[in-house]
Amino acid sequence: MPELVGNVLVGQSGGPTSVINASIAGVVTEALNHSCVEEIYGCLNGVLGILQEDFIDLASESQQAIRGLRHTPGAALGTCRYKLKKQQDFDRVLEVFKAHNIRYFFYAGGNDSQDTADKISKLAQQQNYDLRVIGIPKTIDNDLPVTDHTPGYGSVIKYICTTIREISCDNAAMGQNDLVQIVEVMGRSAGWIAAGASLAKRRDHPNDPPHLIFLPEVAFSVDKFVAEVKRVLAREKFCSIVVGEGLVDADGNYIAASTKTDAFGHAQLGGAGAYLQSLVEQHLPGIKARVVSLGMAQRAAAHCSSKADNDEAFLAGQAAVRAAVLEAETDKMVTLVRGNTDHYTCETGLAPLAEIANGVKKLPREWINEDGVSMNYQFVRYAQPLIQGEVAMPFENGLPLMAHLEKSRVDKLLTPYEL
């Protein structure tokens, strides 16, 4: 293998997950093992940090801080939703890479971020600049193709299932066949997250909550909703509902996708949860509906993250470095590959960035039961291993202790760039 001597740059992009920082810890930990790596830089706020040369020296951070990243939510390097558009932007990226002798670029993100990484990689090849680009999968949405699942997904569904188990104890105490508990979860275009809530059911207890799961994969019907709630409340003290934010009607239009205000400034119906609550109030007199809207909390809940997920996020970071340094791989994303055995195992693989950037992994329709509001055993078998194990979160003075990076700045070498 040709040894490529130079510097590492790692960045994060898009919405954080509770384990994306574990991937950064994996990159830094592995990069330190290789003598061809001279410096390990982090770019602040994704590609914005590249354009503006906002680099920090990750090798100078304490071991405690890097280890602390494994239980620190958010994106420690900052993130952005800025999309490289103009050719000028891409040229600037290469200019900055050359100035700082960046030879290894690792980018943790979802579809858009892998697309960005792909374009940077292709441009470097065109310009004969020796650069190895490896993407690291990241998204609570679990919608990246090729990879069996994405780091971030296991933790978000573990937290949601924990919340549902706990709320259901409260609901069981309060409900008298008259209580609807709605939990609104993320997931714009696919129901992976809402589907994951089905793991809250104990094995062989099909009547456990959640009783109804509304997914964007199944067209929503008011009549069916009302009938399903009635059916559950005839049997149970309460009806536990999980709804993804991306609910769509039979024409494929989003239902209650945004929050708006009327002319008087009063809040109108919020998201999907508030919408379902309004349906209960409208169509089911005497029934109370309560909404929990977890919002950002679900993708930041490091205190309740999955050890399997956390370990795999770290592993994906390590694998990215090894692929680039040892195998001279580039223009690929690390994938998670499930072993073909009854006992769950997970290794890493590689897939072309272009394949990731242009694809979406859909929730298989055959994993949704005929009723359209629950998941079958195929799904449970897929998702159950992803929530296993707990991460030992350090607490100080009664609260979780987060890693704080020193963020020692790398000197800028170029003239400032106008965005």
Add this chain to the structure above:
Amino acid sequence: MPELVGNVLVGQSGGPTSVINASIAGVVTEALNHSCVEEIYGCLNGVLGILQEDFIDLASESQQAIRGLRHTPGAALGTCRYKLKKQQDFDRVLEVFKAHNIRYFFYAGGNDSQDTADKISKLAQQQNYDLRVIGIPKTIDNDLPVTDHTPGYGSVIKYICTTIREISCDNAAMGQNDLVQIVEVMGRSAGWIAAGASLAKRRDHPNDPPHLIFLPEVAFSVDKFVAEVKRVLAREKFCSIVVGEGLVDADGNYIAASTKTDAFGHAQLGGAGAYLQSLVEQHLPGIKARVVSLGMAQRAAAHCSSKADNDEAFLAGQAAVRAAVLEAETDKMVTLVRGNTDHYTCETGLAPLAEIANGVKKLPREWINEDGVSMNYQFVRYAQPLIQGEVAMPFENGLPLMAHLEKSRVDKLLTPYEL
């Protein structure tokens, strides 16, 4: 002390907390120590269970189940918001107590429940029926008088602070002086819960989130709200806001309240978060506002409960039994008494039920800073000890394991009662 031989009845009332079941575990554990206690019954669904003779045999539950109550949220015996109104209801209670030789009645709940317990106690005295009634404090609202604080409060604020610390990592990665993160928490008439969120700030980091806390104790003004958010966003990447559901305007009217009331005539609140979000959208163009509405999740989050709180809830249950059995006390509620030392200690005391039933502990105005949107050190000194320590939640197959009671029914001895 006169020994009173007979049966114990314990019940739960009102909204659950994540530690109310620990109090039941305390009652059962302690009651087993006293030979004058013949049977230990639990009444299902609070006073409804008394009226309908829905009793279960708690002494026959496994030790594992009783111990499991210490980390099981909700109210394991069920609860109710039914209010004993008619004299006939009270007469029925006494009739049931006499039929089952109930000589010790322990009732875990808030103001309304202690009022109910007081009335039952007074009626027994009038009828010369030897009954010892001891209330066990319970409410996340922390608004019971006399007692230093209430079991349930420490855990709810520990969970909220954990959530704020975590979300803030996400907000810090995403915000570019343009993000408002609103966390809506419970708290009908007092700001105890919202105030507790201030513990999320690290010591000596006054600019840590949450940046603004809106309490029912401070009249809400739209102009001030907008000005405060602008002030924070001029300095910080994001503005972290905590708002209690019981926000009031300068005239003392609830903001964002629906017209509904519960069985006790309390306004059903909700929507303060969505209301603030609408204000941001209206008055601060270009600023994004996101809402997390924790709802029931906050009072059910046993996986993130405070060990100090859990231990005190258990202790309160034990103390109730000891007061009744060993001290022949009745018509009292167990209180938590803070030691007069720098190092936090907590013992139990007793206060007349009537005093609890008719009082409300307000959040001291002098613990709120002049700015009206943050808490001072007096509050921190008060609340900090209540969130200390973590409860080792058992997990199975990736999710918290809840206690399941067998609920062996006690034979009914009377004719059914018409509610």
